[in-house]
Amino acid sequence: MKTKSESGQAVIAFVLLGAIVFVVVYLGLLANRSNIEQGAETIGDAVGDAIDNAATKDNIDWQIANGTVVSAWVNNQRIYPNKHAQDTHDAEAILATNCYNDHGAFFIQANKDDDWYFHCLEEDNKTVRTTIWKRIGNQFHLETAYTKGDGGWSWTQIKTFFESKWGATKATFPSDGVLYIDNVPAPYVP
Numbered sequence: 731m732k733t734k735s736e737s738g739q740a741v742i743a744f745v746l747l748g749a750i751v752f753v754v755v756y757l758g759l760l761a762n763r764s765n766i767e768q769g770a771e772t773i774g775d776a777v778g779d780a781i782d783n784a785a786t787k788d789n790i791d792w793q794i795a796n797g798t799v800v801s802a803w804v805n806n807q808r809i810y811p812n813k814h815a816q817d818t819h820d821a822e823a824i825l826a827t828n829c830y831n832d833h834g835a836f837f838i839q840a841n842k843d844d845d846w847y848f849h850c851l852e853e854d855n856k857t858v859r860t861t862i863w864k865r866i867g868n869q870f871h872l873e874t875a876y877t878k879g880d881g882g883w884s885w886t887q888i889k890t891f892f893e894s895k896w897g898a899t900k901a902t903f904p905s906d907g908v909l910y911i912d913n914v915p916a917p918y919v920p
Contacts, residue, residue: 791886802851804834807909807916809861812872819876826850826859826875835861839892840901846870847892849885857881858888863909870903871910 808831815823835848844865849858859877863870878888892898909916 791889802834802836803838803903804830805903805907805909806918806920808919809872809875809909809911809916811875812912814873815875818874822859822877822880823875826861826877829859830861830875835903837889838901838903839889839898840865841897841899843897845873845896845898846901846903847896847898849888851885856884858883858885860888865907868904868906869908869910871913872916 809827811819811823811827815826819826829850829852830848833850833852836851837849839847839849846863846865848861848863850860851858857877859875861875862873864873865871878891883891
């Protein structure tokens with residue numbers, strides 16, 4: 731019988747030890763509850779910020795404000811100022827067409843009258859230059875090229891101007907579009 735009671739005492743000691751470990755772990759978790767909640771909150775904030783940032787990276791206004799514009803549309807034609815742009819805007823016309831040739835259009839707008847606006851962003855991530863085109867079928871004829879507000883307007887002001895004054899909305903250049911300057915196709919480059 732001594733063996734049975736000694737083995738029973740071992741079981742009781744083992745159960746008591748298990749209970750003590752359980753109580754210590756439970757009390758430890760309770761003591762760290764605020765740290766666990768704080769950690770979960772931090773993780774939640776990080777995930778939320780990542781989602782917000784991913785959504786705003788497609789927002790061109792956010793990209794310009796943060797100096798992160800990384801994509802632009804450029805076709806394989808190079809443009810130069812037409813006669814009207816040279817006569818009216820002089821050096822600004824050259825700067826606008828050079829900007830397009832060097833950087834492409836970071837944002838394109840069009841309206842219901844088939845006026846198209848190609849906006850180019852200079853290296854300073856601030857100065858926006860614009861070329862204006864008239865669409866006729868798949869032909870886009872350069873009407874003028876200049877810098878709105880002589881470089882002093884923000885992207886938001888420029889975009890709002892074209893939206894409110896001309897009814898322009900975001901547009902995508904068609905894959906079969908051809909740029910024309912003074913009724914001659916702009917030169918292609920390989």
